[in-house]
Amino acid sequence: MKATVLVDNIGNENTAGEWGLSFFIEYGGRKVLLDAGASGLFAENALKLGISLAETDYAVLSHAHYDHADGMAEFFGQNTKAKLYLRESCKENCYKEEEGGWKYIGIRKGLLEKYADRIIRVSGDLEIEKGMWLIPHKTAGMERAGEREHMYLRDDDSCAVDDFSHEQSLVFDTGDGLAVFNSCSHGGADNIIAEVSDTFPGKKVRLMAGGFHLYNKSEEYIRNFAEKVRATGVEQVWTGHCTGEEAYQILREELGGMVRQLKSGAEIHFG
Incomplete structure (x- = not known):
């Protein structure tokens, strides 16, 4: 599996950055777009990276916010064939x-109606293709995250209060374990996890x-979060976007080299 970051907050010498996130993932001969950032910048970066969006087989929306959907x-x-998979509860709200x-921090008004014929709404767990899954939240009390972030529907x-029922994980079952x-x-x-x-x-x-939404959290919160991540046994963590630079540095202090930074143009190789 190979994942290329098409856009993140941090750019590099060849690809620009914006407040948003987009991945282009190659797995089992298939090509998947996960999110499209806040503008057309992800597509400009894809062109610079030699990636053809027209060849994408599937598109996935992680959640219903503008910086991933717009x-x-x-x-x-640019692509006339790929369907966009999003949660059944996704609205412009x-x-x-x-x-x-x-x-308003949601999907651009009118987009879901305009492209309704390209959209597949998902409930529960869905295996898009062998080894490629969409998984919703299953943890109780997700509305507490909405209260903490002052986010509403x-x-x-x-x-x-937003319970993030519109948020989903894209999971790949590789020969070397699961990539989330x-x-x-x-x-x-x-x-x-x-x-x-x-x-x-x-x-x-x-x-x-992915992003971990730590940019507005205290140092104590971030260090406690790092311990929770360590306890999961995960071996590689790639993070950026809404994690924030300060939180990223704290995670590096706590978790060491297992933590790596997302930025436009970065590549993740796994499995």
Whole structure:
């Protein structure tokens, strides 16, 4: 399995960065796009990296936030065959409560309707192809994460704390163990590793990749989180985006070389 970061907060000399995340993953002869960042930048970077989005077989949306979904219109323009897999509960209704009022942080309005014929809504566990799975949250009390982050689901006649039922993990079963991708891990990377481990008894999660939403957390919280991750037994951690630079450095202090940094153009080889 090979995963290329098409866009992350941090760029490099050849590929630019933005607040968002997108992976291009090659596995078992198939090509998968996980998220598309906040704009068309992921596609510009893909071109520079020699990656053809037109050859993508599947697209996956990790959760219903703009910084992962808003590049999808560009993807659909370049690719005419791949379906986009997202959770059944995905809507254009994600908001964050701030001092000045409500800030919309969801999928660009109208995108889900415009591309409805390209979308497959998923409930429960789904094996897209042999060894390639979509796994939802199974941990109770996920609404606590929504409360902590002041994130809500708002419609014309309702408002509820976000329970991240629209978030999912993309899991690859390789010959060397399980590789888990969850782009923001709002439900907690430690919880996600446990969820996946419980879903696949007898198989070990060896790699966890994605943002961990630690950019706004205290040092104490981050160090405690690092201990929880260590306790899972995971061997490789690739993180960036909403983890934040300060949190990344603390994770490196606590977990050492098992932690590596995502950035535009980076490659992950596993299995």
